[in-house]
Amino acid sequence: MAVIDKKQIVFQEPLLLKSGIFLSPVTVAYETYGTLNPDRSNAVLITHAFTGDAHASSNGASGEKPGWWEEMIGSGKAFDTDKYFVICSNTLGSCKGTTGPSSVDSSTGKPFGLAFPVITIQDMVALEKRLIDHLGIRKLLCVAGGSMGGMQALVWPIMFPESVLSSIVIAACHRHSAQQIAFHEVGRQAVMADPEWMEGDYYGKAVPKRGLAIARMVGHITYMSEASMEQKFGRKLVEKDALGYSFAKDFEVEGYLQYRGMSFVDRFDANSYLYLTKAMDYFDLTDGDRKLSDVVSGVRADMLIISFTSDWLYPSYQSQSLVRALQANDVDVSYVEMKTDYGHDAFLVEFDDQTRVIKNYLVRVERERK
Amino acid sequence: MAVIDKKQIVFQEPLLLKSGIFLSPVTVAYETYGTLNPDRSNAVLITHAFTGDAHASSNGASGEKPGWWEEMIGSGKAFDTDKYFVICSNTLGSCKGTTGPSSVDSSTGKPFGLAFPVITIQDMVALEKRLIDHLGIRKLLCVAGGSMGGMQALVWPIMFPESVLSSIVIAACHRHSAQQIAFHEVGRQAVMADPEWMEGDYYGKAVPKRGLAIARMVGHITYMSEASMEQKFGRKLVEKDALGYSFAKDFEVEGYLQYRGMSFVDRFDANSYLYLTKAMDYFDLTDGDRKLSDVVSGVRADMLIISFTSDWLYPSYQSQSLVRALQANDVDVSYVEMKTDYGHDAFLVEFDDQTRVIKNYLVRVERERK
Structure with missing residues (x-):
């Protein structure tokens, strides 16, 4: 059993973006942990936050540096790699192996830059769907992520209701607010x-x-309480x-x-900073004027929404309005507001509470499937 | 009766700063509204916030542009210029007529810059005391200000307990927090x-x-809720x-x-931005380890503390710890937490509540004096 699989795949078929533009080819960097079971029903997609990457976990492999959700993914952990086939891909627009502004534009032979x-978040999810199809998975057991990853986890059961059994949306929202923008x-x-x-x-x-360092400094203040x-x-x-x-x-x-700030510039591309923040700012499931309860009316997945008391960047009221809209559609939705002082960063540091809640939630999802 | 008096005064005697450095000469730009009564007992000093200036009010003078606290200062207003002699000076380190980094250094004939x-806030107050002495006022009826002006209003009765009868501290704190820094x-x-x-x-x-525009953009987000x-x-x-x-x-x-952001750069000096933010960040009445109740034990003035529910930059808990320390010293302290959505900016926009509270407070201060 492979402990960790790191791959890149190139999709030649053009990806239609929300802007109407076609992008091709598109490369996706991804990692998988654990083993896909014979009926391909144990796949969990982890969607990363703003400056994350596909390396969500070392899964205990020697010589591997810890992943960004190391404490949540692995043998016996919340996303138990003894039970689940866990996938994490670098998002579209990022700079960690998936196509983004620092990638070479095949039409010019030079990096895209502002070309x-x-x-959008929806484009990221469309690319993730392509990856899941490529892996031969018809239905994800779960998609889960925090912050920008939570937005993706929220879009999945709306865009692809037949392709995901459950979704865990952590410290996210359905629409970026004026302050977030x-x-x-x-x-x-x-x-x-x-x-x-x-x-x-x-x-x-x-x-x-x-x-870029100054941008990151501002970000860090908002991630803490x-x-x-x-x-x-x-x-x-x-x-x-x-x-x-x-x-x-x-x-x-x-x-x-x-x-x-200064250490960030060594590991992240400034243009990706622009593109990914813009994708989040554009995020508005209501497209300005639709009712949220109408937007989520097609959701078939079970939903788990998590927010944190001291998260003032993605305050709990945003998660709660999402919960209400799902409840109005009789979706099976659980909501947990975790008490913590860690602010928005809590999804990256508060593991005990998240592990307890998510582990039990996944057991329930599996049980209900049977 | 002069409606508005605009003056500059140059103090030649060196000003000893908290850093141990002497500064001279020091120019102070100030304005006064109303008339000083014969026993010089009706003077109110208004201390301005970060990017404010001495022009707190037009006091109804024709052709004068409105001051930054226009709605609070004037005939019949909270600081009633029919009753009070209201003084507002530009703070030390600013760039609106009082000596600061853009002023000419007499020893070089060139602007100071980083020289x-x-x-500190205490240095601003020391200079204000010199102005008050110059005006022949032995005891202020009141000193009042918001934000950085509130810090000055708080320092006054601590540094000069015999020189101020009352103080109004709005949306301020006794010590800048990690997030404020x-x-x-x-x-x-x-x-x-x-x-x-x-x-x-x-x-x-x-x-x-x-x-400077980016700095101002960050500031604006924190001033709103x-x-x-x-x-x-x-x-x-x-x-x-x-x-x-x-x-x-x-x-x-x-x-x-x-x-x-861009309009700010036309009216404010970038170095003053550095110096005044630093002065606020250095502000810690406890000097790191003293008990606040000991620090304020010498206060003889009546105190009015005002905070705003949605002010997350100077949250109410900061004002409340100040209130407790004053109460522990049997100081006559009133505290009002005003309900508003305007955030830290509320002291510049919520006039009805502030007027009602401050007007009555000043009447009480005058009555008790008699």
């Missing part, structure tokens, strides 16, 4: 204000480091025992943000 | 990342517009009836932030 089409727009403006961004045509030249920042940093000083009376960093929280 | 010393640090990094900032030595050359952004903008599109599938602005909230 890459603006994509606003924080993203600041990040985009910071990237685009960097002279080294050069209208997105920086590949092989410099990297718009400072702008006020309380968790206070607990972690408070007013602790860095490398000195008194205020410096200068503009060098004084406080640990400043050093932390600077560090997180 | 300007890092200042974090948002400011992002703004500073955005300014300093702009190549036109040139280590602060940009006067007479370019202006670090894009960096999630609810007020949703009410004001939601997902309304700008100048088009469909998503543009590009990185031009799609949403009104993006256009609003860009506009507020």
Whole structure:
């Protein structure tokens, strides 16, 4: 039994995007953990958040670095690889092996840059469906993800009601709010204000480091809660025992943000930052004026919605309006609001609660299927 | 009776800053509204917020543009200029007539830039005290301000307990939190990342517009509440009836932030942005380890503390811990948490509630004095 399988697949058939544009070829990087059972009924798709990738877990393989949801995926864990065939692919528009703005445009032989089409959450899901088809899976046991991954997990049972038995939507929403758009727009403006961004045509030249670092700093503040920042940093000083009376960093929280910002630029593409934030900002299942309960009326999957008390970026009321719309359609929906100080980041750090809830939920889904 | 008096005064005597540095000469720009009574007992000092100035009100003078607290200061208003002699000065470190980093350093004949010393809220108050002394006022009837102005209003009765009868502290705190520091640090990094900032030595050359605009955009998000952004903008599109599938602005909230960012750079100095945010971040009345109730034990003034339910930047719990510390010292303290969706900006827009509370409060202060 393979502990971890890392693959890339190239789809030649053009992918029709929500914008009306066709994209081809499209490469998808993905990993799988565990074994697909003979009737192909134990597949779980994990959808990653904004800056994540296909490496969701090492699944205990020696020499592999931990995945971004290491504590949730593996033998005996919430997504138990002894029972489930777990798949995670890098999303469309990202920069970790799947086609995105840093990929080579076959029509020019150069990286796309801003010639890459603006994509949507629905386009990511359409590509994931293609991957699932390619793997010969007719129906996913579950699709699950947090934040941008939660948006994808929500779109799945709406776009492909016959192809997914259950969905776990964590710390997400059905429509980006003005404040969510606003924080993203600041990040985009910071990237685009960097002279080294050069209208997105920086590949092989410099990297718009400072702008991207600032965008990431803003992001990090929104991912934490006020309380968790206070607990972690408070007013602790860095490398000195008194205020410096200068503009060098004084406080640990400043050093932390600077560090997180600067280390991010080494692992993420600035244009992908633009494209993925835009995809989230465009996310509105109601298309502006439809009733959410109408939008989700075709859902056949069981749904589990999870939000976190201190998540002020994706506040619980967003999850709750989704729950109400699903209930209005008699969908089997469970909702858990987890108490935590970790803010939006909680889905990446609060494992005990999530494991307990998700493990039991998947057992119930399997039982009801039989 | 003069409706409005605009003046600048130059103090030659060096001002000892909290950093230990002496600053001289120091110019203060200030305005006064109303008439100082014969026993000089009706003076009210208004302390402005971060990007404010001495022009708090037109006081009904024709041809004068409205002040930043126009609705609160004037004949018959909360700070009634028929009764009170209202003073507002531009704070130390700002760029509206009072000495700051854009002022000429007399020792070099060039603008200070980063040679300007890092200042504190206490230094602002020390300079305000000098102005009050200059005006021949031994005891202020009241000092009042919101946000950074609230910090000054709080420092006054601690630094100069014999010089102020009452203080109104609005939407402020006694110590900047990790999150408050974090948002400011992002703004500073955005300014300093702009190549036109040139280590602060940009006067007479370019202006670090894009960096300062980004800093201001971040600020604006934190000044509003999630609810007020949703009410004001939601997902309304700008100048088009469909998503543009590009990185031009799609949403009104993006256009609003860009506009507020770019218009800000025409009226505010980037270095002042750095110095004033730093002053707020340094603000900690406990100096890291003192008990707040000990810090405020010398307060003799009556205190009115106001916070706003939706202000997540200066959340009510900060005001409440201040109230508790004052109560522990048997200070006459009133506390009002005003219900509003306007977030931190509420002190600049919610006039009915503030007027009612402040007007009555000042009447009570006067009555008790007699």
